[in-house]
Amino acid sequence: MDSFDPRLIAVRSAHFIAGKYRDAQPGLEVVRPSDGQAYAQLPIADADLVDEAVNDAWQAFNRSDWASRPPRERARVMRRWADLIEADVAVLAPLEAVGSTRPHKDVIAWDIPYVAEGIRFFAELADKHGGHVAATQTDRLGMQIAEPYGVIAAIAPWNFPLSMASWKVAPALAAGNAVVLKPSELTPFSSLRFAELAVQAGIPAGIFNVVQGDGRITGDALCRHPRVGKVTFTGSTATGSSIMSTCALVGPKPVTLELGGKSPQLVFADVPDIAKTARTVALAITGNAGQVCVSGSRLLIERSIMEPFVAHLQAYFEELRPGPTWSSESTLSPIISRLQASRIDGIVQRSRQAGAEVLTGGGLFEGLGGAYYQPTLLAGLDNQNPAICEEIFGPVLTVQAFDDEQQALSLAAHATYGLAAGVHTADINRALRLVRRLEAGTVWVNRYGRSNDYILPTGGYKRSGIGKDLGREAFEANLRFKSVLIDIVQ
Ligand code: NAD
Numbered sequence: 001m002d003s004f005d006p007r008l009i010a011v012r013s014a015h016f017i018a019g020k021y022r023d024a025q026p027g028l029e030v031v032r033p034s035d036g037q038a039y040a041q042l043p044i045a046d047a048d049l050v051d052e053a054v055n056d057a058w059q060a061f062n063r064s065d066w067a068s069r070p071p072r073e074r075a076r077v078m079r080r081w082a083d084l085i086e087a088d089v090a091v092l093a094p095l096e097a098v099g100s101t102r103p104h105k106d107v108i109a110w111d112i113p114y115v116a117e118g119i120r121f122f123a124e125l126a127d128k129h130g131g132h133v134a135a136t137q138t139d140r141l142g143m144q145i146a147e148p149y150g151v152i153a154a155i156a157p158w159n160f161p162l163s164m165a166s167w168k169v170a171p172a173l174a175a176g177n178a179v180v181l182k183p184s185e186l187t188p189f190s191s192l193r194f195a196e197l198a199v200q201a202g203i204p205a206g207i208f209n210v211v212q213g214d215g216r217i218t219g220d221a222l223c224r225h226p227r228v229g230k231v232t233f234t235g236s237t238a239t240g241s242s243i244m245s246t247c248a249l250v251g252p253k254p255v256t257l258e259l260g261g262k263s264p265q266l267v268f269a270d271v272p273d274i275a276k277t278a279r280t281v282a283l284a285i286t287g288n289a290g291q292v293c294v295s296g297s298r299l300l301i302e303r304s305i306m307e308p309f310v311a312h313l314q315a316y317f318e319e320l321r322p323g324p325t326w327s328s329e330s331t332l333s334p335i336i337s338r339l340q341a342s343r344i345d346g347i348v349q350r351s352r353q354a355g356a357e358v359l360t361g362g363g364l365f366e367g368l369g370g371a372y373y374q375p376t377l378l379a380g381l382d383n384q385n386p387a388i389c390e391e392i393f394g395p396v397l398t399v400q401a402f403d404d405e406q407q408a409l410s411l412a413a414h415a416t417y418g419l420a421a422g423v424h425t426a427d428i429n430r431a432l433r434l435v436r437r438l439e440a441g442t443v444w445v446n447r448y449g450r451s452n453d454y455i456l457p458t459g460g461y462k463r464s465g466i467g468k469d470l471g472r473e474a475f476e477a478n479l480r481f482k483s484v485l486i487d488i489v490q
Pocket of ligand 1: 214220237259260
């Protein structure tokens with residue numbers, strides 16, 4: 001069940017508009033990262049097709065009862081959608097894994113249940129945020145009522161195609177909006193099935209649409225469309241800035257931006273089990289081959305335990321077996337593209353030239369078809385080193401030693417990013433001091449990485465983002481608030 005033959009997975013080169021697949025002329029070749037083979041063609045929605053998709057979504061928003069039906073009814077349909085997604089695992093999981101970096105076994109065990117339960121979480125919020133009564137003078141009644149925006153444009157990255165799309169789509173739909181999703185051009189196909197299941201569950205045709213294409217043409221046209229009331233984006237900081245300036249020029253219209261990171265993991269000498277903590281630290285940079293926004297890419301370690309800790313990390317890194325996402329034997333994911341792999345290597349080589357010492361790894365695995373990068377440990381770096389400054393988005397961990405808490409904090413502070421941080425210590429007071437002082441949107445203590453506690457929002461400080469995904473905050477971010485004042489006749 002964990003392995004499959006990629007040649008047997010059929011994908012459809014189409015958009016999904018007004019509740020139907022829309023086949024279209026191929027535009028871009030899509031390559032499987034696991035073996036470097038082109039396996040499909042992707043159509044590119046131009047400005048006219050984006051216009052049609054957004055107008056259809058707007059019509060569906062106005063003509064269907066999606067926004068006006070009782071919220072509990074909306075929630076019931078969304079729960080059915082979640083059930084259909086879980087029941088569809090045999091189709092959806094290979095579709096997600098075949099062209100992405102997500103191992104099939106992890107998609108089954110984690111991504112699909114996570115997406116389904118996330119939809120249920122947002123469905124449960126549908127009738128819990130109607131607005132509130134304002135403390136006006138008593139001869140009048142003041143209220144704020146919550147309303148959907150209309151059409152929300154969701155733009156998603158490739159690293160967890162379905163999960164990242166669901167973070168955008170589920171709260172927007174639960175709040176009564178229509179959505180036009182543009183998945184990444186590198187991982188476009190599972191979203192089509194995701195949308196098809198939404199219609200099967202009873203979400204009215206036209207309320208959830210998928211347009212395919214790249215950022216320059218399709219993504220840009222979506223952001224510019226006057227009927228798009230809000231843009232919610234996950235991706236790199238550079239693209240997020242460009243989207244924000246487009247939205248400022250044509251709107252202004254609101255944006256939620258979940259962007260890049262360069263997150264530190266602080267490890268103190270009092271951790272009770274060095275081997276266990278080293279494994280947590282290693283997993284936080286090698287999971288999905290480091291292609292995770294919150295990857296713990298900078299290890300800051302108390303000098304007295306650096307040597308044994310690094311030895312554990314090296315042993316763990318060397319255990320990992322690169323291989324295709326469709327094989328249950330693989331324990332290290334491919335890099336999404338050859339281009340991205342050479343970007344990773346470029347930073348590692350520049351880091352080396354700037355004085356870094358490569359303790360493990362430092363190059364691509366050869367002869368595997370796809371691009372696989374060796375889990376890499378870099379030491380001897382100063383804060384100006386490219387591997388410290390730039391988001392690498394690969395399995396590359398920098399190691400810097402500190403002698404006390406203050407030094408750990410100053411190394412942890414990053415000039416650009418503030419997405420997440422990890423603290424590993426047995427001293428609860430130290431942990432709580434650091435939680436307050438670390439400039440990051442999420443801090444994990446004695447763990448690293450998200451759980452399925454959807455109630456905790458996620459989002460970045462500094463240039464790691466604006467606004468939140470997950471939690472009540474993500475639901476509210478898909479609503480706008482109208483003030484109402486009524487005079488009471490005495
Ligand atoms: P990317 O910025 O290259 O692309 C993301 C999406 O934006 C794609 O769908 C792309 O087609 C689209 N796009 C590109 N240019 C556009 C434009 N001008 N207008 C509109 N849309 C445009 O990012 P990526 O390489 O797909 O993803 C990796 C990045 O995403 C990393 O930086 C990672 O840290 C970040 N990320 C952040 C989070 C988070 O929650 N903070 C989660 C996952 C990934």
